[in-house]
Amino acid sequence: MTERKIFWYLPRIAALVAALSGVTLFMMNSEIISRSVQSVLNLEIDPSYVGGRVSVVAYDPVGDDTGFGALEYPTHPDFAPRSLDLVRYTVHEPVYDAKWQALAEYWQLNLSFASGPARVRNVRIYIDADGDGKGNAVPRDEMAEGVTFDPAHPWDYAVAVEGLEGKLVSADGKLNLPVEVTASADGKDLSVRIPLADRRLHLLYLAERTWQYVYVGGWTPWERDGFIPVGERASAGSGGGAPSGFTPKIYDCLVPDGKTQAEILSAWDEDSFSVPVLYPVEIPLRSVRAEKKGKSGSVAATAASKIAELEALAKAEAETAAAAAWAEYESFSVKEGMEFAVAAFGSGARDEAEAAFDRILSSEPENPTALAYKGSLVALRGAEATPLAAVEIIAEAYRLLDRAVALAKTSGEIIASRLNRGNVSKSIPETVFGKALGGAEDFLVAAEEFRKLDPLAHRADIAEAWFNAAICFETGGKKSEAGTWLREAARVAWLPSAGEGSSTAIVSVIPASLVLELTMRGFPQP
Amino acid sequence: MATTIFFSACMSVIVYFFGLAGQMSSPSAWIYAAFMIALFARMILTKQYSRYRRIFQVTFAVLFMISFIGILYDERGSMSMTLASVQEAQTPFCQIVIPAILIPFALTKTVIFPARMAGHFASVVGMLLIWFLVSLTIGRGWCSWVCYYGGWEEGFSRAAKKSRVKLLSRNRDLRAFQFAFLFFIVLASLAFMSSVYCEWFCPFKLVTEYSPITDIPSLIATVVFIGLFLGLVIVLPFLTRKRFQCSTLCPFGAFQSLLDRVSGYRIAIDTEKCVGCLKCAEACQFCAIDVETITAKKGQPEITCAKCGECISVCPTAAIGYEFSSVLRRRKKGHSCERPAAGKFLQDLLDPQYLFVFTAFTFSVMISNKFVPDALDRIFRLLAGGVR
Numbered sequence: 001m002t003e004r005k006i007f008w009y010l011p012r013i014a015a016l017v018a019a020l021s022g023v024t025l026f027m028m029n030s031e032i033i034s035r036s037v038q039s040v041l042n043l044e045i046d047p048s049y050v051g052g053r054v055s056v057v058a059y060d061p062v063g064d065d066t067g068f069g070a071l072e073y074p075t076h077p078d079f080a081p082r083s084l085d086l087v088r089y090t091v092h093e094p095v096y097d098a099k100w101q102a103l104a105e106y107w108q109l110n111l112s113f114a115s116g117p118a119r120v121r122n123v124r125i126y127i128d129a130d131g132d133g134k135g136n137a138v139p140r141d142e143m144a145e146g147v148t149f150d151p152a153h154p155w156d157y158a159v160a161v162e163g164l165e166g167k168l169v170s171a172d173g174k175l176n177l178p179v180e181v182t183a184s185a186d187g188k189d190l191s192v193r194i195p196l197a198d199r200r201l202h203l204l205y206l207a208e209r210t211w212q213y214v215y216v217g218g219w220t221p222w223e224r225d226g227f228i229p230v231g232e233r234a235s236a237g238s239g240g241g242a243p244s245g246f247t248p249k250i251y252d253c254l255v256p257d258g259k260t261q262a263e264i265l266s267a268w269d270e271d272s273f274s275v276p277v278l279y280p281v282e283i284p285l286r287s288v289r290a291e292k293k294g295k296s297g298s299v300a301a302t303a304a305s306k307i308a309e310l311e312a313l314a315k316a317e318a319e320t321a322a323a324a325a326w327a328e329y330e331s332f333s334v335k336e337g338m339e340f341a342v343a344a345f346g347s348g349a350r351d352e353a354e355a356a357f358d359r360i361l362s363s364e365p366e367n368p369t370a371l372a373y374k375g376s377l378v379a380l381r382g383a384e385a386t387p388l389a390a391v392e393i394i395a396e397a398y399r400l401l402d403r404a405v406a407l408a409k410t411s412g413e414i415i416a417s418r419l420n421r422g423n424v425s426k427s428i429p430e431t432v433f434g435k436a437l438g439g440a441e442d443f444l445v446a447a448e449e450f451r452k453l454d455p456l457a458h459r460a461d462i463a464e465a466w467f468n469a470a471i472c473f474e475t476g477g478k479k480s481e482a483g484t485w486l487r488e489a490a491r492v493a494w495l496p497s498a499g500e501g502s503s504t505a506i507v508s509v510i511p512a513s514l515v516l517e518l519t520m521r522g523f524p525q526p
Numbered sequence: 527m528a529t530t531i532f533f534s535a536c537m538s539v540i541v542y543f544f545g546l547a548g549q550m551s552s553p554s555a556w557i558y559a560a561f562m563i564a565l566f567a568r569m570i571l572t573k574q575y576s577r578y579r580r581i582f583q584v585t586f587a588v589l590f591m592i593s594f595i596g597i598l599y600d601e602r603g604s605m606s607m608t609l610a611s612v613q614e615a616q617t618p619f620c621q622i623v624i625p626a627i628l629i630p631f632a633l634t635k636t637v638i639f640p641a642r643m644a645g646h647f648a649s650v651v652g653m654l655l656i657w658f659l660v661s662l663t664i665g666r667g668w669c670s671w672v673c674y675y676g677g678w679e680e681g682f683s684r685a686a687k688k689s690r691v692k693l694l695s696r697n698r699d700l701r702a703f704q705f706a707f708l709f710f711i712v713l714a715s716l717a718f719m720s721s722v723y724c725e726w727f728c729p730f731k732l733v734t735e736y737s738p739i740t741d742i743p744s745l746i747a748t749v750v751f752i753g754l755f756l757g758l759v760i761v762l763p764f765l766t767r768k769r770f771q772c773s774t775l776c777p778f779g780a781f782q783s784l785l786d787r788v789s790g791y792r793i794a795i796d797t798e799k800c801v802g803c804l805k806c807a808e809a810c811q812f813c814a815i816d817v818e819t820i821t822a823k824k825g826q827p828e829i830t831c832a833k834c835g836e837c838i839s840v841c842p843t844a845a846i847g848y849e850f851s852s853v854l855r856r857r858k859k860g861h862s863c864e865r866p867a868a869g870k871f872l873q874d875l876l877d878p879q880y881l882f883v884f885t886a887f888t889f890s891v892m893i894s895n896k897f898v899p900d901a902l903d904r905i906f907r908l909l910a911g912g913v914r
Contacts, residue, residue: 005867016881020888023885024540024888026655027544027659027892028543031644037644043631043636043643043650044637045615045640045641046634046636046637046638049640050612050614099718099725100640100725100737101609102740102741191610
């Protein structure tokens with residue numbers, strides 16, 4: 001009888017305890033589980049809520065906010081560095097059934113800048129909606145910004161965004177509508193919604209492609225069409241660095257492939273009284289899938305033999321570098337300090353590296369570089385541990401890495417701490433730890449420090465950091481940001497160096513591993 | 527007493543993990559933990575489940591509102607839904623939307639609600655996971671034990687001692703209306719590819735967030751949700767002592783009723799002990815016990831039962847109690863479900879009434895653990911003159 005009781009109660013109680021513990025554990029880890037489920041299901045919001053399906057994303061280089069090449073910002077403190085630096089332009093497909101929003105029919109354009117605030121910008125988007133050659137080939141306030149447009153693509157509509165006020169006008173002057181402009185809290189992102197309820201704008205629903213002139217100047221309420229003037233010297237109310245009265249008041253603009261901003265914006269001629277001619281960027285409005293195909297197609301177009309060659313080169317490079325680093329320091333004692341430790345870390349001699357870093361930390365517990373590398377070493381241990389133990393180990397690694405970042409003061413320390421933390425954030429599973437976006441931020445900060453040190457000498461480091469930031473953004477679900485930094489990494493990587501004419505020289509500067517990664521991701525070396 | 531101590535100790539562990547761990551220095555967290563453990567212990571000790579459940583739910587509803595609105599003000603400076611919150615898919619997602627999004631998702635692979643996708647709470651996947659677990663365990667018990675809106679009706683329905691309007695004879699019609707309304711909401715959401723309930727009918731916008739009034743339709747929607755809150759959440763519950771919006775309008779409630787078959791627990795009526803006094807039918811807040819339920823000796827409330835335990839409290843012959851769904855199914859098939867005799871403590875460990883209450887209250891802790899301490903913090907700051 002007793003035995004029967006035991007067999008009746010025991011399994012039921014065990015099942016009960018398991019079920020309750022399961023529910024509790026499930027809920028305690030629901031954030032991780034929900035991220036994992038989302039990564040599998042990949043649910044998406046109905047596009048009509050969030051701006052419509054993305055039609056195209058156009059990228060503009062970071063740091064080219066100098067107009068024709070030498071324009072300086074006004075000295076007024078509102079003009080934060082790079083606040084006029086356009087980095088991304090996203091065009092959505094027109095939406096005709098938006099929910100929960102005042103505008104049920106709209107067309108959304110998003111502009112991302114390197115920095116805020118939004119109130120200092122004067123943005124213009126001139127649109128040739130049909131390519132029929134009819135319209136206006138000069139800006140709406142003729143000569144306000146000092147450019148004209150390609151006569152082959154005169155504009156039909158113009159969107160003017162001054163600070164956070166926007167309006168749309170037509171070339172024939174019959175339309176003048178307010179547009180909805182919102183800015184992100186940091187002022188980096190501008191969202192422009194053009195109301196399409198007016199029947200005169202319905203042709204945009206049918207447009208397969210448009211041609212657009214997109215440019216940015218400084219905003220002031222006191223000048224023609226709101227463009228802040230530019231002169232020889234910058235002042236609170238004027239930009240500087242302009243050698244001529246014909247210098248366009250444009251700090252940044254999108255340019256079509258094959259042309260550069262500097263060559264377009266510097267093409268004024270005082271003798272013939274001619275101003276630079278802007279060329280439009282072709283913007284398809286129904287091409288999401290075609291774009292994606294194009295991307296993968298470009299990878300496929302890269303010869304398999306070339307990929308294999310790059311893979312071999314990357315592998316050989318890594319092995320040679322590691323062996324050389326270790327060989328150089330092998331004979332030294334642990335007391336040689338940081339250099340030895342870093343070299344040991346780079347060569348994969350983890351135990352030696354950890355011992356060396358421990359020794360440094362015992363005498364200098366607040367040494368940010370040692371803390372950063374120690375954090376990375378701890379994280380590497382986590383990669384080999386069981387999943388549950390790994391969570392604890394990674395948490396410990398982040399305590400060290402966060403401390404390193406907090407203590408870092410010099411460029412070298414900032415770079416070491418940020419790169420270490422970024423690399424850990426990039427390597428650990430995003431579904432469990434959710435650190436990818438933080439990692440992206442770390443890589444961007446490190447790249448900025450490299451730029452401050454010497455942008456040319458650290459070109460490869462900057463490209464690699466931007467590339468890693470792109471990977472982190474991609475992992476963190478910020479696909480547009482990923483695109484921006486991937487593109488930037490490729491741009492810097494493929495810049496010809498001074499005195500380096502041949503492509504072989506470029507490859508020798510940029511690590512083969514990065515060349516391979518960029519090539520595989522659709523940015524082959526031109 | 528041993529049973530009370532055992533289950534309270536287990537609940538203390540749950541409260542520690544969800545309410546105290548990581549915020550041991552917060553007085554609000556300690557107040558919350560003490561409140562929840564005391565409430566649960568009294569519940570088990572006195573077996574007055576519904577009474578203490580009601581105290582929790584009303585308290586939670588009010589504090590949830592304070593915390594939620596406070597968070598909205600912190601994040602966007604207003605209770606009003608902003609264009610940015612919609613565009614950036616940062617609108618909080620609540621369980622009521624679930625029935626409306628499923629079919630559109632199956633057809634288009636997109637979610638017709640601008641919420642963030644992953645996260646513990648107020649995200650699409652997070653709420654779907656919670657819903658999945660709740661459906662398997664307490665089923666529609668969510669409405670009476672966990673729902674952060676239900677406390678409003680719970681409170682107003684108990685504001686008067688007696689009901690001014692008797693609805694017992696209309697129970698069936700009210701239930702039919704709720705399912706018809708669910709059907710309408712699902713179809714309308716599919717037709718407009720938008721959560722029509724949130725847009726036009728949700729009375730709880732008044733205590734959470736609402737769309738700004740920008741045009742005539744949004745003005746009408748605002749008038750509708752204020753009217754529904756006054757009518758269905760305040761006036762009718764006060765007059766009828768029923769949770770009126772839960773019983774007639776809430777699509778999630780109706781949806782959970784349909785899914786309740788898969789849940790682990792039910793309310794069972796022992797037809798042998800029942801004397802047909804109909805006190806349970808009068809007391810039921812979810813219109814789930816009709817005269818016919820008792821006279822036809824169905825042995826269970828109707829499909830909309832939310833397992834609140836009100837009927838258990840008022841039954842003079844203790845004929846009503848919680849039971850495992852599997853036991854009821856086995857009994858229906860004529861199988862014996864007798865347990866081997868054992869000590870009282872061992873029996874209590876597997877007693878469905880304690881297990882249901884424990885499970886349901888565990889969900890209460892899991893959902894309330896962030897909002898209640900946060901609301902208390904805000905209240906303390908307000909009292910100390912430090913409004914942000």
